[in-house]
Amino acid sequence: MIGRLSDVLIAGGGVAGSTLAILLGRAGLRVELFERGAFPREKPCGEGLMPAGVAVLERLGLTAAVGGVPLSGVRYHCRGATATGPFPSVNGIAATGLAQRRVVLDRVLFEAAAATAGVTARTRAVVERPIVDRGRVTGLMVNGTALRAPLTVAADGALSPLRRALGLDRAARHRRVGMRAHFQLAAGIEVAPWVDILLGAEHELYVTALPRGELLVAALANARVLDAPAELLFDRWCLGQPWLAERLRGARRLTRLRGASSLTVRAKRGVVPGMVLLGDAAGSLDPITGGGMTHALESAELLARHAPRAFAEGDAWLAQFERRRRALLLDYAILTRGLLWLARHPAAIGMALSALEAWPGVMSHLVGVAGGTRSLLGARRRVRWAVGAVGMAVGMGVLLVVIAGWMSPVVATAADPPVTQVAAAPAADSLVANAAATPATGPPGAALLAAGDSAIARLNLEAATAAYRQALVAAPRSYEATWKLARAIADRATLTPNREDQRRLCQQAESLARAAVALNPGGAKGHAFLAVALGKQAIFVGGKTKVRLSREIKAEADRTLALDPNDDLAHHVLGVWNREVVEVSGILRFFANTFLGGIPKASLDEAIGHLRRAAEVSPDVIPHRVELGIALASARRYRDAEQELVRALDMPTSWVTDDHYRAKARDALARVRKKLR
Numbered sequence: 001m002i003g004r005l006s007d008v009l010i011a012g013g014g015v016a017g018s019t020l021a022i023l024l025g026r027a028g029l030r031v032e033l034f035e036r037g038a039f040p041r042e043k044p045c046g047e048g049l050m051p052a053g054v055a056v057l058e059r060l061g062l063t064a065a066v067g068g069v070p071l072s073g074v075r076y077h078c079r080g081a082t083a084t085g086p087f088p089s090v091n092g093i094a095a096t097g098l099a100q101r102r103v104v105l106d107r108v109l110f111e112a113a114a115a116t117a118g119v120t121a122r123t124r125a126v127v128e129r130p131i132v133d134r135g136r137v138t139g140l141m142v143n144g145t146a147l148r149a150p151l152t153v154a155a156d157g158a159l160s161p162l163r164r165a166l167g168l169d170r171a172a173r174h175r176r177v178g179m180r181a182h183f184q185l186a187a188g189i190e191v192a193p194w195v196d197i198l199l200g201a202e203h204e205l206y207v208t209a210l211p212r213g214e215l216l217v218a219a220l221a222n223a224r225v226l227d228a229p230a231e232l233l234f235d236r237w238c239l240g241q242p243w244l245a246e247r248l249r250g251a252r253r254l255t256r257l258r259g260a261s262s263l264t265v266r267a268k269r270g271v272v273p274g275m276v277l278l279g280d281a282a283g284s285l286d287p288i289t290g291g292g293m294t295h296a297l298e299s300a301e302l303l304a305r306h307a308p309r310a311f312a313e314g315d316a317w318l319a320q321f322e323r324r325r326r327a328l329l330l331d332y333a334i335l336t337r338g339l340l341w342l343a344r345h346p347a348a349i350g351m352a353l354s355a356l357e358a359w360p361g362v363m364s365h366l367v368g369v370a371g372g373t374r375s376l377l378g379a380r381r382r383v384r385w386a387v388g389a390v391g392m393a394v395g396m397g398v399l400l401v402v403i404a405g406w407m408s409p410v411v412a413t414a415a416d417p418p419v420t421q422v423a424a425a426p427a428a429d430s431l432v433a434n435a436a437a438t439p440a441t442g443p444p445g446a447a448l449l450a451a452g453d454s455a456i457a458r459l460n461l462e463a464a465t466a467a468y469r470q471a472l473v474a475a476p477r478s479y480e481a482t483w484k485l486a487r488a489i490a491d492r493a494t495l496t497p498n499r500e501d502q503r504r505l506c507q508q509a510e511s512l513a514r515a516a517v518a519l520n521p522g523g524a525k526g527h528a529f530l531a532v533a534l535g536k537q538a539i540f541v542g543g544k545t546k547v548r549l550s551r552e553i554k555a556e557a558d559r560t561l562a563l564d565p566n567d568d569l570a571h572h573v574l575g576v577w578n579r580e581v582v583e584v585s586g587i588l589r590f591f592a593n594t595f596l597g598g599i600p601k602a603s604l605d606e607a608i609g610h611l612r613r614a615a616e617v618s619p620d621v622i623p624h625r626v627e628l629g630i631a632l633a634s635a636r637r638y639r640d641a642e643q644e645l646v647r648a649l650d651m652p653t654s655w656v657t658d659d660h661y662r663a664k665a666r667d668a669l670a671r672v673r674k675k676l677r
């Protein structure tokens, strides 16, 4: 070490860099740590640390300084079902995760590094590029000065300028985005210390209870669902989850919405001669399993055990370190792949959740894998045992999920474009959750709504959708803009030939309608379009979810009629609902009655009664007559059915979906006339 100023240069004073600096300093090495920012600083994150990460903080002796709320485990919520996974105990001792603001955690770690003997920690020190001599990294250019050391570490985050400069970036296959905001809960409202994951339409919300009654909400989503400004989507998703909307009632927004535009980051290699990539710089897995900080902490510990060999063995140890790091993260990477596969196949989510609800031990074990305290091999054994014992087909869902994840290329080395701030909305004023609905009055909200109404009257659905969407941007808490956009999206779902697009649009309509209900629980239109959006989804889901949906559709339509007995749409929904429930297969009915608390009673008389009432209230609406004709045909009243269908076909066009319903009427009429022959 004689003649050198430092043994190790570390670029980036985040979780990985600061932890490594502390450990190397304590091991007697001379370390320089460069952080381009200053503390305290914000970092978009779900702010939940897994038990294995908490264990590293304990070994560092920093748990008291970090503080935070101990977390009991993870709960997944989907359409009223919840699967709960407590963190499994370790050697008989209860394991907990930790929730703490990054402004606190990162500051504590950096300050601990700065206070460690042998460590020089500098903020506002920008690492400009690596210095490479004959194929080996020998140092860094920092604020215009060349510095050299036997070992250089790039802990400069997911964007890693050093990784890019060395040509080690690799493209990611799927692009997901993340965003987060903090809230101060209203007095008297408490959120239990779990990571609550709410599964929505192609997005998930992560809710973490923080100290002092603060709450973090993070959203992760596929980039292609970003069809509106991030702030608006975030609000809509929060309001669209009744569980969350209830907890955020009266809450105050504390921080701006901040996010990352690419969550999976990959590197071609994690080590090169003279240099190690550490933490997110080496490749980050999607935060769907919430382990990024834990990996940063664990891999910093691993590197601290290997790094002293840099001075005795040259670069020979790097490959061994890299193998050990991959082994450390392998189970976790498999689990993350499995969950991402699920996130891309929403139809399988219900099945997997049912399986996990049925086997809490397996759920808890998988949460242990995510928490870094259990190995996946143990989980596979348990799943095999459960499958053998229970013999339920749903078990295969879990196995498929794990296998699908396993079959995708594993481990974090491969990646993507930059991570950036996605949105910056003014703090405190764009809180949705405590919101009373506001009318979209005054320009531009009212004018945009009027433009949407006029476009829909001209049967221009695309222009109407765009205008309603802009109205919602102008007035994010407008109930009217929200339900009208839900209606427009539901109509687009009706007219879309592609099944996958249809499913996605239905889910969007559902999330908007839920937001409308949250904004104005006493408004009939929100409930009516929620019933419509749910009804349209019934064809995409399997038996158990269908039964759950069926109950919710009826409840929402009943609620609409309680608020407005003359709502033709609710009568229409109840008419179609009765007809379809009557036609439910015997097997599903048996299953529903035996295991799922049954399906509410239905009859063709009720179906015909509701559809007749809908047609009386709104005689110009073609779909009411068409569905009435079909219900009459189901009741074998073919003459009456023919009459209604012919009448529907003679009616003038008044709505964008009329041609679609005319085609349906022609099909039904042909079948009815065959019966009459």
Ligand SMILES: Cc1cc2nc3c(=O)[nH]c(=O)nc-3n(C[C@H](O)[C@H](O)[C@H](O)COP(=O)(O)OP(=O)(O)OC[C@H]3O[C@@H](n4cnc5c(N)ncnc54)[C@H](O)[C@@H]3O)c2cc1C
Residues within 6 Å of the ligand: 011, 012, 013, 014, 015, 016, 017, 034, 035, 036, 037, 043, 044, 045, 046, 047, 048, 049, 050, 125, 126, 127, 128, 155, 156, 157, 158, 160, 161, 178, 179, 180, 218, 259, 260, 263, 278, 279, 280, 281, 284, 287, 290, 291, 292, 293, 294, 296
């Ligand atoms: C939306 C979202 C939610 C997440 N949720 C969770 C979660 O709930 N739990 C969890 O464990 N993980 C979560 N993560 C992942 C977690 O945030 C990261 O894995 C973790 O921060 C990685 O730590 P790091 O030290 O490698 O990088 P960072 O924490 O990003 O630190 C890198 C540091 O390098 C500095 N730097 C960059 N360039 C330079 C330069 N040229 N010169 C000097 N300094 C530089 C940066 O300023 C920064 O301080 C989430 C991530 C996202 C995006």
